[in-house]
Amino acid sequence: xxxxxxxxxxxxxxxxxxxxxxxxxxxxxxxxxxxxxxxxxxxxxxxxxxxxxxxxxxxxxxxxxxxxxxxxxxxxxxxxxxxxxxx
Numbered sequence: 576x577x578x579x580x581x582x583x584x585x586x587x588x589x590x591x592x593x594x595x596x597x598x599x600x601x602x603x604x605x606x607x608x609x610x611x612x613x614x615x616x617x618x619x620x621x622x623x624x625x626x627x628x629x630x631x632x633x634x635x636x637x638x639x640x641x642x643x644x645x646x647x648x649x650x651x652x653x654x655x656x657x658x659x660x661x662x
């Protein structure tokens with residue numbers, strides 16, 4: 576899990592599959608590790624868009640992108656990001 580945390584600290588966007596490849600493990604293993612780290616409050620998923628740069632539409636509620644804020648198919652090309660929670 577320490578290696579996963581090190582990768583997450585660099586701020587790069589990655590898919591679960593990319594993380595698994597970098598850590599030479601399975602996607603299921605990465606999902607389990609991320610779920611555990613989220614449950615214990617060590618990391619949290621960053622939802623895009625944040626709404627802060629939103630053009631004022633209401634489609635971004637809950638972290639889901641809307642056509643006014645994101646290019647078409649943008650979410651399918653983005654990896655996911657998590658941030659380390661500092662206590």
